Amino acid sequence: xxxxxxxxxxxxxxxxxxxxxxxxxxxxxxxxxxxxxxxxxxxxxxxxxxxxxxxxxxxxxxxxxxxxxxxxxxxxxxxxxxxxxxxxxxxxxxxxxxxxxxxxxxxxxxxxxxxxxxxxxxxxxxxxxxxxxxxxxxxxxxxxxxxxxxxxxxxxxxxxxxxxxxxxxxxxxxxxxxxxxxxxxxxxxxxxxxxxxxxxxxxxxxxxxxxxxxxxxxxxxxxxxxxxxxxxxxxxxxxxxxxxxxxxxxxxxxxxxxxxxxxxxxxxxxxxxxxxxxxxxxxxxxxxxxxxxxxxxxxxxxxxxxxxxxxxxxxxxxxxxx
Amino acid sequence: xxxxxxxxxxxxxxxxxxxxxxxxxxxxxxxxxxxxxxxxxxxxxxxxxxxxxxxxxxxxxxxxxxxxxxxxxxxxxxxxxxxxxxxxxxxxxxxxxxxxxxxxxxxxxxxxxxxxxxxxxxxxxxxxxxxxxxxxxxxxxxxxxxxxxxxxxxxxxxxxxxxxxxxxxxxxxxxxxxxxxxxxxxxxxxxxxxxxxxxxxxxxxxxxxxxxxxxxxxxxxxxxxxxxxxxxxxxxxxxxxxxxxxxxxxxxxxxxxxxxxxxxxxxxxxxxxxxxxxxxxxxxxxxxxxxxxxxxxxxxxxxxxxxxxxxxxxxxxxxxxxxxxxx
Numbered sequence: 001x002x003x004x005x006x007x008x009x010x011x012x013x014x015x016x017x018x019x020x021x022x023x024x025x026x027x028x029x030x031x032x033x034x035x036x037x038x039x040x041x042x043x044x045x046x047x048x049x050x051x052x053x054x055x056x057x058x059x060x061x062x063x064x065x066x067x068x069x070x071x072x073x074x075x076x077x078x079x080x081x082x083x084x085x086x087x088x089x090x091x092x093x094x095x096x097x098x099x100x101x102x103x104x105x106x107x108x109x110x111x112x113x114x115x116x117x118x119x120x121x122x123x124x125x126x127x128x129x130x131x132x133x134x135x136x137x138x139x140x141x142x143x144x145x146x147x148x149x150x151x152x153x154x155x156x157x158x159x160x161x162x163x164x165x166x167x168x169x170x171x172x173x174x175x176x177x178x179x180x181x182x183x184x185x186x187x188x189x190x191x192x193x194x195x196x197x198x199x200x201x202x203x204x205x206x207x208x209x210x211x212x213x214x215x216x217x218x219x220x221x222x223x224x225x226x227x228x229x230x231x232x233x234x235x236x237x238x239x240x241x242x243x244x245x246x247x248x249x250x251x252x253x254x255x256x257x258x259x260x261x262x263x264x265x266x267x268x269x270x271x272x273x274x275x276x277x278x279x280x281x282x283x284x285x286x287x288x289x290x291x292x293x294x295x296x297x298x299x300x301x302x303x304x305x306x307x308x309x310x311x312x313x314x315x316x317x318x319x320x321x322x
Numbered sequence: 323x324x325x326x327x328x329x330x331x332x333x334x335x336x337x338x339x340x341x342x343x344x345x346x347x348x349x350x351x352x353x354x355x356x357x358x359x360x361x362x363x364x365x366x367x368x369x370x371x372x373x374x375x376x377x378x379x380x381x382x383x384x385x386x387x388x389x390x391x392x393x394x395x396x397x398x399x400x401x402x403x404x405x406x407x408x409x410x411x412x413x414x415x416x417x418x419x420x421x422x423x424x425x426x427x428x429x430x431x432x433x434x435x436x437x438x439x440x441x442x443x444x445x446x447x448x449x450x451x452x453x454x455x456x457x458x459x460x461x462x463x464x465x466x467x468x469x470x471x472x473x474x475x476x477x478x479x480x481x482x483x484x485x486x487x488x489x490x491x492x493x494x495x496x497x498x499x500x501x502x503x504x505x506x507x508x509x510x511x512x513x514x515x516x517x518x519x520x521x522x523x524x525x526x527x528x529x530x531x532x533x534x535x536x537x538x539x540x541x542x543x544x545x546x547x548x549x550x551x552x553x554x555x556x557x558x559x560x561x562x563x564x565x566x567x568x569x570x571x572x573x574x575x576x577x578x579x580x581x582x583x584x585x586x587x588x589x590x591x592x593x594x595x596x597x598x599x600x601x602x603x604x605x606x607x608x609x610x611x612x613x614x615x616x617x618x619x620x621x622x623x624x625x626x627x628x629x630x631x632x633x634x635x636x637x638x639x640x641x642x643x644x645x646x647x648x649x
Contacts, residue, residue: 027617077385092468125433135333138337138339140341142624142625142629143341143344143621146590147609147620147624148345148621150609150610151349151353151617152352154609155614233466240468241471244468244471245594246606257468260471264474267478282467285466289465289466
């Protein structure tokens with residue numbers, strides 16, 4: 001062992017000109033080089049800040065009715081106009097954006113976590129555990145999620161009514177969002193389990209959880225990061241779609257879907273009520289899609305779609321030599 | 323082959339039974355038709371409500387387990403999926419609703435598949451050229467647009483055309499005009515009702531197939547066996563259609579086999595936006611009216627269709643891929 005490390009150190013010193021960059025930094029640099037992705041990130045962060053601090057742009061809040069300005073277009077008093085009930089649209093959009101981003105982050109983040117744990121567990125234990133867990137997973141994929149969303153959110157029963165409707169929708173979306181990734185993680189992790197270094201770790205007596213943490217998770221990390229951004233987009237789109245047709249989030253809770261859906265009836269007489277939240281939703285999902293695209297290219301070492309760094313010439317030469 | 327099919331079918335039957343059971347318990351504990359009945363005028367007493375619901379087999383005073391046993395017994399012994407709070411039989415209405423959904427979806431699903439796969443091949447063959455960029459960007463744009471809003475925008479467009487022309491060419495909701503005389507006027511009326519939903523579902527439906535087919539084909543265009551084909555003297559077009567396309571079609575065939583049974587379930591979003599009284603709109607409406615039996619029946623039906631799709635997908639793979647054999 002000592003001999004090995006010695007030689008490695010020697011090589012490093014000999015090639016001191018070649019700076020070794022960590023994997024994370026490479027990915028970060030590749031991402032930052034992609035103009036589309038950086039624009040997406042900037043727009044997303046701007047919307048996030050808007051959802052947190054946008055309330056300071058107006059002196060009205062989402063519960064106060066302005067009886068002098070009912071259903072008025074944009075004006076200095078109300079920057080984005082008012083609703084048919086006389087509520088300031090800017091305050092509503094701020095609140096709706098916050099709810100939508102919150103749903104996206106919770107569903108995207110937790111579903112990645114669940115699918116990673118579930119998929120790795122299936123691959124690691126295999127056999128009976130694997131087949132039982134796969135059975136549960138496929139049974140869940142089979143259920144039409146939209147019906148369960150409708151049942152859960154339009155029920156008149158007491159047990160579910162105590163939660164606010166956005167939290168209920170988040171829970172149901174989360175429940176039906178992790179299966180696809182879990183199956184992907186399982187197949188990836190299964191092929192990793194056959195690799196020599198995992199076998200070696202097993203025979204050396206490394207604890208199971210350490211193998212999962214050290215060898216399995218880093219190797220499926222890029223998939224999980226991509227799935228996180230995709231999951232956020234998916235949850236935001238699902239919320240908008242469900243709330244739009246009247247299941248999902250319901251008044252008095254506000255979200256982008258509720259605002260868009262509520263405005264479709266009078267789109268010709270109150271156009272700002274429809275187009276403003278729709279634009280915000282487009283900016284939100286569009287920026288996430290741009291980020292997702294950039295991340296995928298940053299993680300993929302063979303992708304050439306985002307230009308090259310100055311040092312790649314030497315790297316390419318090395319590749320050819322191999 | 324038959325043994326494999328039997329095994330798969332048995333597993334799916336157990337799964338469908340479990341999902342339906344779970345769905346029933348969720349529905350029965352969350353949907354309370356008695357609350358809606360009390361909004362009637364004149365307002366019935368709680369006893370009257372309980373009595374009328376009990377006659378329909380929806381007794382709210384029984385525990386969920388007792389109701390489950392009663393409901394399951396009806397299905398097993400009489401194939402009776404229960405009744406709605408308004409007295410309608412689920413069995414009787416079900417077939418009509420599925421037929422209505424099928425009539426709407428059959429054209430658009432076939433169009434979606436053909437256009438999607440064709441555009442996928444076309445854009446892959448012209449990778450990074452203008453046509454590819456336009457087609458693929460459009461598909462990504464569709465991806466960030468929720469289906470119901472996309473359909474609504476198409477409706478707005480159709481209304482705009484109607485206004486511009488000055489007469490009603492397209493109907494944006496509904497299935498037919500009542501009292502239309504049969505023959506040519508009925509046919510025109512039918513087309514006017516079908517055009518907008520079919521157009522909307524096709525235009526916003528092919529994106530997934532286009533991106534998938536393009537990706538799979540690009541994965542194979544530079545493969546060794548395609549290069550060999552070129553080296554043997556085939557043109558690029560021949561090499562792609564005879565060699566690359568065949569391999570890249572395998573995963574797409576699987577997706578198509580999965581999508582075909584969906585013709586019979588219809589779509590919840592499209593039917594809601596276009597006010598098309600098929601199975602999707604029926605179940606969403608029924609759930610709004612706190613109808614346990616319709617919700618569960620549709621849940622079971624959706625699971626059955628999924629299972630059929632999954633089994634078909636397996637067969638499609640064995641059909642197009644000679645390397646795969648069913649045990």
